Amino acid sequence: MKSTSYRMNENGDWVEMTAEEVQASFDKGDREREEKAKKKGHYCDENPQHYEFWEDGRSYHGWECSICDELIHTG
Numbered sequence: 001m002k003s004t005s006y007r008m009n010e011n012g013d014w015v016e017m018t019a020e021e022v023q024a025s026f027d028k029g030d031r032e033r034e035e036k037a038k039k040k041g042h043y044c045d046e047n048p049q050h051y052e053f054w055e056d057g058r059s060y061h062g063w064e065c066s067i068c069d070e071l072i073h074t075g
Contacts, residue, residue, distance in 0.1 A: 004016055004017075005017040005021075005022050005025075007021065033045075040067075040068060042065075042067050042068075044065035044067070044068065044070045044072055045065075045072055047065050047066045047067050048063040048064070048065070048066065048072055049063065049064055049065070049066035050062075050063055051063070051064055060074070061074075061075060062074035062075055
């Protein structure tokens with residue numbers, strides 16, 4: 001099964017990404033993750049802490065960093 005990635009071009013249209021563009025995107029994400037960890041002294045995604053709360057009758061939950069409380073994922 002082939003996985004396809006898309007990006008928005010300068011005209012606002014969705015176009016399929018080339019393999020090179022996909023790899024460049026992953027590389028950029030890796031560099032940004034490393035730079036952020038250097039500044040903070042830790043990797044937030046390696047220190048997840050689950051949270052859940054209720055507000056106005058709705059349940060909110062996700063994951064945040066147990067060291068600095070940065071939001072990792074919400075759902």
